[in-house]
Amino acid sequence: MNGSQQCLDLFAKIFLNSGDPVGMERPGYLGAIEAFSLYEPVIHTVPLEDKGLDPIAFESLVKKDLPKFFYGIPNSQNPSGRTYSQENRKAVADILKSTDTVFYEDDAFGELFFDARPRLPVKKFLPDQAVISGSFSKIVAPGMRIGWMYAPKEIIMRFNVVKQAADLHSNFLSQMILYRYLTTNNLDDHIRKITRVYQRKCRLMCDLFDDFLPQIAHTHPEGGMFLSATLPPGISSRVVFDEGVRQKVAVLPGLPFYVDGGGTDTIRLNFSSAPEKQITEGMHRLVQVIRRLGKR
Template sequence: MATDENTLIEKPVQFYRFADRMENSKKSFIREILKVTQQPEIISFAGGLPNPALFPAEELAAAAAKVMSEDAANVLQYSTTEGYLPLREFIAQRYLEKSGLKIDPSEILITNGSQQSLDLIGKVFLNKGDRVVIESPGYLGAIQSFSIFEPEFREVPLLDDGIDIDALDKTLEESDAKLFYTVPTFQNPSGVTYSQEKREATAKVLDKHGVVCVEDNAYGELRFAGEDVPTIRNYLENTILMGSFSKIIAPGLRLGWICAKNDIMEKLLVVKQAADLHSNYLSQRIISQYLMDNDVDGHISKIKTAYGSRRDHMVDMMSRYFPEGISYTKPEGGMFVWVTLPEGVSSMDLFDLAIKENVAFVPGSPFYTIEGAGSNTLRLNYSNSDPDDIEEGIKRLAACMEKLSC
């Protein structure tokens, strides 16, 4: 079967002609950092990982066993592009119960997690050069994903209670943007949550300029303090809502969804078909079975309690050990705290010092599209660290800050 190796035509590497879009596409800085920080001796606040101790492993194993024993011939076969209908019905019903949103299951598409949702939305909407307005700082995964379609990003500052509405209005006025991308609840990276007033104001400004809102709600269920607020979708029908099972059940199953009106959904289905026919069907069936057989709200409560106590602990430690002049957010949910060093102090320098002390975090610059912006900021994850590690890691980080004379 093997051919004579002499017949193999080999070619030098300068040969490949890649698409123009590859020129600006870089590997994720965070994923590269994560490779460095995987050694067990490192206390890592760098990742965005849910805590695996909270995965409902036994329940998911039971759900997997059930669907495989009862319906293997279907579970293992090709399936529909839209996704498993009972799972979409569950999501629609939950929107009604939790947010008062009337969503038809036909307005829900199951994706391979939020990252694919972003890819599909980018494909459907973005021509090269189209403007996309994002929060500053903004979610790196969205910047990466949309970048493939070569838009121009416009950043609008994120304040403590949400986007700067006047700046958003002005940016939309000037940019003729197609999309506004936001994580309004427990934002990644900042932990900021939009107030109800900001949500309503955001909806009004977007409507005034006829801009589609892409509302990424990956963390919305993980509130451990404060009170629930409506989605932006509650105020603006012209919103594409994104959701995910990664943070409330498990990310390895790679399932999220897009909720969009039918005119948009029709286009999303075309690009989903072309992208991978349909999302992993076994995972869809396992999650659907898990949701039928278990109390997911009880499970989410456990996550919230655990993350809440870790956030409390991290913020306590920061207030105890961090030098004066360091500010940070105190998120009401989600997985991240955002730290601002004094003006002129570089979080990359801090990273270099910290990694020698076996502590890791993500410097803030990658969350901005403007070169040099956010150089004195950084993101800390608390969901995936034990309390002892949080104290020790924050102590070491504080010592590194002292060295940089923060």
């Protein structure tokens, strides 16, 4: 696939017609909201909590709204950085077993576990009713645009048809380069190296929040690239974004990750790309912005 983003588009193309119900986490990955929205479904959401999907809300959605599929990111979710517990994955699979809803498991961050103890995928508990997609973007290079999907045969056969209609095939040169990279480098070593660095940077960001803005609740990622924080009452994420840009510190306001207009008090922060010195400086600027807005 041309990145795992293409899997989202093609999957929606296969499954969704205008007005069809589909489920996803709240907050949800912006790129999936965009990809699905083009097919005009009705998007229903389930709150994503520290240990995964709220099981009661999930069961109610699946049984009442009958979504064609439910899209989730059990590992280091974008935007929250949350990871479903093993029990939550099993509960999600058990609930789906008695329904026709397919589970779309987006595993874009699955290799980026800090503690190297990944949980079993939901697909493991639901082999014939789940698909899983992944990406080389987060572990090799996003510019190569190479992603993959693992799905039951009937779904793959439908996928082949829409993939061919979309672009005939993914770029061969990129795939050859990736093949050469994978066969001449130790990918596991590389992943160990980057996750060690990401873990340090994530901890730094969390510690700075705890030291300077202890009233702010933030997630505690076990992997991935993002964490999210809830702003003190009365401070809008949009205003923090605007003020932050003026101070040259970038955070993403939560709004686009909520299909129902929520997220006005949440921000997403990336800890993987900036060096530690820049993270420290950026967090100090962000702290000043939030403190100043809190005094208004």
